[in-house]
Amino acid sequence: LIGMGTVGTGVAKILLEKDSPLLEKLDCVPVLKGIADSNPDVKSKLNLSPEILFTNDAKVLLNNPDIQVVVELIGGLHPAKEIIMASLEKGKDVVTANKMLLALHGSELFSKARRHGKSISFEASVGGGIPIIAALRDGFIANRIESVFGIVNGTTNYILTKMTKEHVKYSDALAEAQKLGYAEKDPTMDVEGIDSSHKLAILARLGFSVEIDFKSIYHEGISSVDLADIWYAHELGYTLKLLAIAKKAGNNIELRVHPTLLQHDHPLSSVNGVFNAICVKGSAVGETMLYGRGAGQMP
Numbered sequence: 001l002i003g004m005g006t007v008g009t010g011v012a013k014i015l016l017e018k019d020s021p022l023l024e025k026l027d028c029v030p031v032l033k034g035i036a037d038s039n040p041d042v043k044s045k046l047n048l049s050p051e052i053l054f055t056n057d058a059k060v061l062l063n064n065p066d067i068q069v070v071v072e073l074i075g076g077l078h079p080a081k082e083i084i085m086a087s088l089e090k091g092k093d094v095v096t097a098n099k100m101l102l103a104l105h106g107s108e109l110f111s112k113a114r115r116h117g118k119s120i121s122f123e124a125s126v127g128g129g130i131p132i133i134a135a136l137r138d139g140f141i142a143n144r145i146e147s148v149f150g151i152v153n154g155t156t157n158y159i160l161t162k163m164t165k166e167h168v169k170y171s172d173a174l175a176e177a178q179k180l181g182y183a184e185k186d187p188t189m190d191v192e193g194i195d196s197s198h199k200l201a202i203l204a205r206l207g208f209s210v211e212i213d214f215k216s217i218y219h220e221g222i223s224s225v226d227l228a229d230i231w232y233a234h235e236l237g238y239t240l241k242l243l244a245i246a247k248k249a250g251n252n253i254e255l256r257v258h259p260t261l262l263q264h265d266h267p268l269s270s271v272n273g274v275f276n277a278i279c280v281k282g283s284a285v286g287e288t289m290l291y292g293r294g295a296g297q298m299p
Contacts, residue, residue, distance in 0.1 A: 002058045002083060003073035004037040006181070007097055007124070010297035011071060012046055030069075034061045062086050072096040081105055088116045097124035103201035103214050126199040127152060127276050129299030130292040136206040136280070143282030145207040147247035152199045154274035154295030155183045155190040156222050156242045161272040163230050164239065170225060182274055182295050192221035193242065193257040200244040200257060207246060207280070208253055220258040233261055239269040 001012055014020060015032040022030055034053035035042065043054045053060070061067055062083070070087040072094060074080045080101050087094050094113070096102070102109070102125055113120045123133045136148070151157050155177055162173035174191065177183035189195045197219040201212045222242050233240045238261040247254050262269045267289055271277040276294030281287050293299040 001032060001034070001071045001073070002036045002061065003075065004035060004039065004042045005073065005075070006297050008037070008071075008073040009042075009046070011073065014298075016046070033067050034064065036061050058083050059086075062090055062092070067092060069093045069095060072098060074098070075100070077101055077104065081109075084109060084120070085112055088112050088118050088120075091116065091118065093119045093121070095121045095124075097122070099125040099195070099198040099202060103198035103212075106202070106205065107211055122202070126202050127278055127290070128154065128292060128294035128296070130276055130278060130290045130294070132203070132278050132290055133206065135290060136203065140207075140280060140282050140285070143284045145248075146281040146283065147245070148203045148207045148278065148280050149243055149245040149247065150278035150289075151241055151268060151271050151276050152203075152244045152278065152294065153190055153193075153196045153242060154276060154293070155187065156193075156196070157271065157276070157294070158182050158274050159191070160222060160225070160230075160240060160242065163225070163227060164234070165272070167227060167230075169227055170223070190221075191223045193219035194221075196242060196244040196257045200246055200255060203244070203278070204246040204253060204255055208248075210253065212253075212255070216255060218256040218258070222259055225259055229259075236261075237264055238262060239264055239266075241268055241271070243268070 001008060015030060032052055036055050036058040038056050048054060070092045072080055072084055075098055077100060080098050084094050084096065102122055109120060123131060126132055158177050159173040162168045162176065163170060174183060174187060183190060197217045200217060201214050205212050230240055240259055241262055243260040244257045268277055274293060274295040277289055277291040279287060279289045
């Protein structure tokens with residue numbers, strides 16, 4: 001397990017749980033063999049047993065022949081990319097929640113995994129607790145996907161919900177999100193729609209079975225949204241949400257992230273707080289929606 005931030009700590013807690021549901025549902029018992037993180041306090045906070053190796057050098061874990069799966073939860077491009085590439089080269093399967101890396105270098109990583117006969121699992125990269133990756137890859141396999149769109153960023157949805165429901169101005173709603181740990185100290189990736197664009201690239205790649213040029217995704221965030229926008233939208237019968245949208249447009253795929261007006265009776269209008277929801281329209285099933293918590297330690 002490499003990277004012990006919010007998500008990494010949650011994963012460690014699940015793996016260390018003595019009566020974890022994993023023990024009942026898997027044919028093999030997952031054993032946490034080691035953790036790599038730059039913060040030495042992690043070891044004492046988790047009360048790790050002596051047999052679990054703790055190190056500040058990820059290479060120590062990558063070179064351990066007893067480790068079969070590497071869980072990369074550092075985030076960002078580097079050194080996450082190098083760690084995943086090295087893991088695959090050393091014959092280890094990879095689990096990651098790194099949407100930025102997958103959006104920008106997914107083709108290279110998956111090609112590397114195929115060459116080495118290994119897998120990259122990335123369910124946690126989009127939608128938090130929503131199993132949207134498995135749904136697109138397996139559940140909708142008999143469908144031609146016509147569109148995938150939804151709320152995929154819990155931070156911005158929390159801010160817009162505060163502005164809509166409690167008439168809190170943007171700066172105050174952002175400050176509260178930061179206080180609660182939903183927003184980073186530098187919230188640019190979230191509030192400018194970049195995080196949603198990373199996730200959209202992953203969804204579009206799966207849904208339409210094509211390579212996505214991340215630079216082709218139009219993105220606009222919520223930093224310029226004020227209470228007047230929220231009020232006017234409400235008066236006209238609409239709710240303002242930040243949507244990530246991928247849909248067929250002739251022979252092309254339209255990819256965009258921006259604040260969107262939704263009629264009050266649209267299912268996405270009632271998705272509030274840090275919750276996410278993703279709508280998928282397929283040729284056989286028609287319109288479906290998956291809903292769940294999109295931010296926090298466990299989802």
